[in-house]
Amino acid sequence: xxxxxxxxxxxxxxxxxxxxxxxxxxxxxxxxxxxxxxxxxxxxxxxxxxxxxxxxxxxxxxxxxxxxxxxxxxxxxxxxxxxxxxxxxxxxxxxxxxxxxxxxxxxxxxxxxxxxxxxxxxxxxxxxxxxxxxxxxxxxxxxxxxxxxxxxxxxxxxxxxxxxxxxxxxxxxxxxxxxxxxxxxxxxxxxxxxxxxxxxxxxxxxxxxxxxxxxxxxxxx
Amino acid sequence: xxxxxxxxxxxxxxxxxxxxxxxxxxxxxxxxxxxxxxxxxxxxxxxxxxxxxxxxxxxxxxxxxxxxxxxxxxxxxxxxxxxxxxxxxxxxxxxxxxxxxxxxxxxxxxxxxxxxxxxxxxxxxxxxxxxxxxxxxxxxxxxxxxxxxxxxxxxxxxxxxxxxxxxxxxxxxxxxxxxxxxxxxxxxxxxxxxxxxxxxxxxxxxxxxxxxxxxxxxxxx
Numbered sequence: 001x002x003x004x005x006x007x008x009x010x011x012x013x014x015x016x017x018x019x020x021x022x023x024x025x026x027x028x029x030x031x032x033x034x035x036x037x038x039x040x041x042x043x044x045x046x047x048x049x050x051x052x053x054x055x056x057x058x059x060x061x062x063x064x065x066x067x068x069x070x071x072x073x074x075x076x077x078x079x080x081x082x083x084x085x086x087x088x089x090x091x092x093x094x095x096x097x098x099x100x101x102x103x104x105x106x107x108x109x110x111x112x113x114x115x116x117x118x119x120x121x122x123x124x125x126x127x128x129x130x131x132x133x134x135x136x137x138x139x140x141x142x143x144x145x146x147x148x149x150x151x152x153x154x155x156x157x158x159x160x161x162x163x164x165x166x167x168x169x170x171x172x173x174x175x176x177x178x179x180x181x182x183x184x185x186x187x188x189x190x191x192x193x194x195x196x197x198x199x200x201x202x203x204x205x206x207x208x209x210x211x212x213x214x215x216x217x218x219x220x221x
Numbered sequence: 222x223x224x225x226x227x228x229x230x231x232x233x234x235x236x237x238x239x240x241x242x243x244x245x246x247x248x249x250x251x252x253x254x255x256x257x258x259x260x261x262x263x264x265x266x267x268x269x270x271x272x273x274x275x276x277x278x279x280x281x282x283x284x285x286x287x288x289x290x291x292x293x294x295x296x297x298x299x300x301x302x303x304x305x306x307x308x309x310x311x312x313x314x315x316x317x318x319x320x321x322x323x324x325x326x327x328x329x330x331x332x333x334x335x336x337x338x339x340x341x342x343x344x345x346x347x348x349x350x351x352x353x354x355x356x357x358x359x360x361x362x363x364x365x366x367x368x369x370x371x372x373x374x375x376x377x378x379x380x381x382x383x384x385x386x387x388x389x390x391x392x393x394x395x396x397x398x399x400x401x402x403x404x405x406x407x408x409x410x411x412x413x414x415x416x417x418x419x420x421x422x423x424x425x426x427x428x429x430x431x432x433x434x435x436x437x438x439x440x441x442x
């Protein structure tokens with residue numbers, strides 16, 4: 001059975017990507033990161049989603065002591081108003097760090113693919129979510145690894161990259177992703193804040209898909 | 222003053238790179254990794270070298286639970302005989318992980334460069350030590366970061382990449398690198414084993430440079 005590493009944050013996009021990789025016939029090994037994010041809550045959501053989909057997972061824990069992001073530093077406010085440009089929730093080189101661990105895991109586990117739920121349509125403008133970035137990472141992964149020298153390759157797949165949030169939600173429903181058990185909010189309080197970029201993109205997607213977000217029905221108490 | 226992140230392992234090459242970056246006028250911020258390596262001993266050597274050169278340092282700690290390398294797994298022997306091909310001391314995607322953390326640090330600290338003591342002459346054949354790999358990583362780092370979108374760049378510099386070990390040692394002597402306080406051995410026992418690839422490459426370099434390795438004079442007790 002072909003194998004894939006799936007980067008799983010517990011959010012809507014990565015959970016949908018996991019169910020899609022399974023549908024495509026991959027045995028999925030999930031990779032979850034505990035990196036000092038203020039919405040640490042997402043980790044328990046990711047673990048539950050991995051378990052529900054009968055997928056193994058590994059958690060990698062590290063810290064970025066230099067912070068440099070509102071997602072890591074509680075002294076920086078998460079913006080409510082979307083300004084032009086890259087917002088302060090951008091974490092320096094985060095996706096490169098995530099992918100490099102995934103590449104290591106993929107090579108050690110003899111996986112053929114890495115699945116990541118990156119999106120470049122309804123997104124916050126992060127540079128490491130764009131198709132060109134993944135194209136170059138694929139070149140790098142071939143050069144970086146022992147398996148790459150043996151004319152095999154570990155391919156990074158980003159099946160959601162050109163989809164709107166509405167399309168992702170409709171796909172998630174089709175794949176029976178338990179959307180009520182996904183967490184998107186950057187703040188990680190007891191309930192989603194409804195005002196951060198991530199909450200707003202999620203709400204817009206459900207509105208356009210004409211579906212009620214099942215997360216709103218969950219009793220958080 | 223221009224700033225550089227220096228990847229520092231406490232070995233001969235990375236220590237020489239640190240002193241070279243200082244000589245070139247950079248304020249150096251060292252990055253040291255505690256990643257479950259069996260030669261964990263190198264970390265204390267790296268810290269001492271950073272202190273001696275009056276450089277700040279950060280230590281990043283993580284684990285690779287999938288191991289996949291003799292450097293991480295004590296159940297796998299470190300080879301004494303150099304066979305052709307990439308040896309089992311190769312750690313899957315290690316330099317990609319190291320560089321991605323360095324890129325994050327560089328962006329947060331507003332550094333212009335990352336210095337790494339990679340070498341592709343007297344080396345173990347690791348794919349992520351070759352010039353082509355760094356060329357593509359430089360492309361990636363521009364695409365990956367916020368600073369890269371602002372037409373600034375963080376450049377990865379590998380000044381030792383085309384030097385022989387003999388040349389590196391002669392450069393180290395010229396730069397007054399405290400070579401007696403650098404650690405190269407993969408095994409990390411009380412004394413260097415003298416038989417691993419790293420010990421052998423070091424010994425060959427000193428022999429060709431016609432210099433006695435000062436490490437051999439150190440009292441390890």
